[in-house]
Amino acid sequence: MAVKGRSIRGLSRKSSNSTLVFAVFIGLSFVVFILLAFGIFSIPFTSKGSQKAHDLSSIAHNTVGRRDDDGGKRDPWAEVISWEPRAVVYHNFLSKEECEYLINLGKPHMKKSTVVDSATGKSTDSRVRTSSGTFLARGQDKVVRTIEKRIADFTFIPVEHGEGLQILHYEVGQRYEPHYDYFADEFNTINGGQRIATVLMYLSDVEEGGETVFPTAKGNHSAVPWWNELSECGKGGLSVKPKMGDALLFWSMKPDASLDPSSLHGGCPVIKAKGPLLSLDAFAVVRFVSKAVIIL
Numbered sequence: 647m648a649v650k651g652r653s654i655r656g657l658s659r660k661s662s663n664s665t666l667v668f669a670v671f672i673g674l675s676f677v678v679f680i681l682l683a684f685g686i687f688s689i690p691f692t693s694k695g696s697q698k699a700h701d702l703s704s705i706a707h708n709t710v711g712r713r714d715d716d717g718g719k720r721d722p723w724a725e726v727i728s729w730e731p732r733a734v735v736y737h738n739f740l741s742k743e744e745c746e747y748l749i750n751l752g753k754p755h756m757k758k759s760t761v762v763d764s765a766t767g768k769s770t771d772s773r774v775r776t777s778s779g780t781f782l783a784r785g786q787d788k789v790v791r792t793i794e795k796r797i798a799d800f801t802f803i804p805v806e807h808g809e810g811l812q813i814l815h816y817e818v819g820q821r822y823e824p825h826y827d828y829f830a831d832e833f834n835t836i837n838g839g840q841r842i843a844t845v846l847m848y849l850s851d852v853e854e855g856g857e858t859v860f861p862t863a864k865g866n867h868s869a870v871p872w873w874n875e876l877s878e879c880g881k882g883g884l885s886v887k888p889k890m891g892d893a894l895l896f897w898s899m900k901p902d903a904s905l906d907p908s909s910l911h912g913g914c915p916v917i918k919a920k921g922p923l924l925s926l927d928a929f930a931v932v933r934f935v936s937k938a939v940i941i942l
């Protein structure tokens with residue numbers, strides 16, 4: 647009996663202690679809440695974060711892993727270049743060997759580039775695109791499969807959502823006028839699904855010109871660290887300079903699955919280069935599923 651009684655008393659003392667701790671916790675939370683509500687202090691993340699979003703001068707121009715000698719594999723590193731459109735450059739995404747392999751693979755099959763006709767969904771010749779190119783079959787060989795897998799890992803978009811890779815070839819003077827990668831028509835979206843993102847991989851270096859330019863990207867375009875290296879056309883927006891092995895990922899859709907008009911982009915004319923500029927385009931589409939998939 648006595649043992650039982652003591653244990654009950656002990657229990658109730660313990661529970662009154664934890665009630666007190668709980669009351670103090672609630673009280674403190676309330677004080678913090680009041681301070682936040684009246685703006686006496688604020689969580690720094692919220693205010694600074696929104697100011698920084700379009701500040702292109704804040705781009706960390708990281709030099710870690712950059713080696714300009716061609717020996718060995720260079721370390722990959724990522725650089726967010728814009729939030730509107732959402733765009734990120736993945737440096738050293740492809741090795742030199744992979745770039746050379748893809749160039750040799752595409753070389754014998756280059757045809758004048760066409761654009762997709764929005765009325766019929768068929769490819770038509772176009773004056774806005776003066777490059778030539780060729781499509782690779784999805785998963786056509788081991789190297790292509792490895793690259794497709796790497797793109798899937800980098801973008802978080804499964805391989806099955808990718809279109810076949812496309813190799814593009816720009817001679818000096820050739821360009822691609824600003825355009826959207828998403829489809830504005832019903833035909834393509836019903837048949838293949840809407841495009842959600844594009845990865846553009848540069849297979850060769852260019853001395854001058856050939857930039858990928860986003861003319862309507864939000865932010866001060868001249869604040870990028872490489873501004874002085876850009877051509878006149880490249881200065882017409884937020885630009886990425888082509889570098890062998892680098893990959894540029896940008897989204898044509900916002901996270902709420904609406905089309906993003908700030909994804910307007912073009913290829914500037916190549917001005918000076920040892921050879922043609924070659925790039926590898928990968929498009930990801932929403933395939934046979936509702937848009938809800940990318941909301942996740």
Ligand SMILES: *[C@@H]1O[C@H](CO)[C@@H](O)[C@H](O)[C@H]1NC(C)=O
Pocket residue numbers: 703866867868869
């Ligand atoms: C844009 O950035 C450049 C370079 O940092 C700066 O000189 C210029 O004043 C900025 N322009 C605006 C409108 O903020």
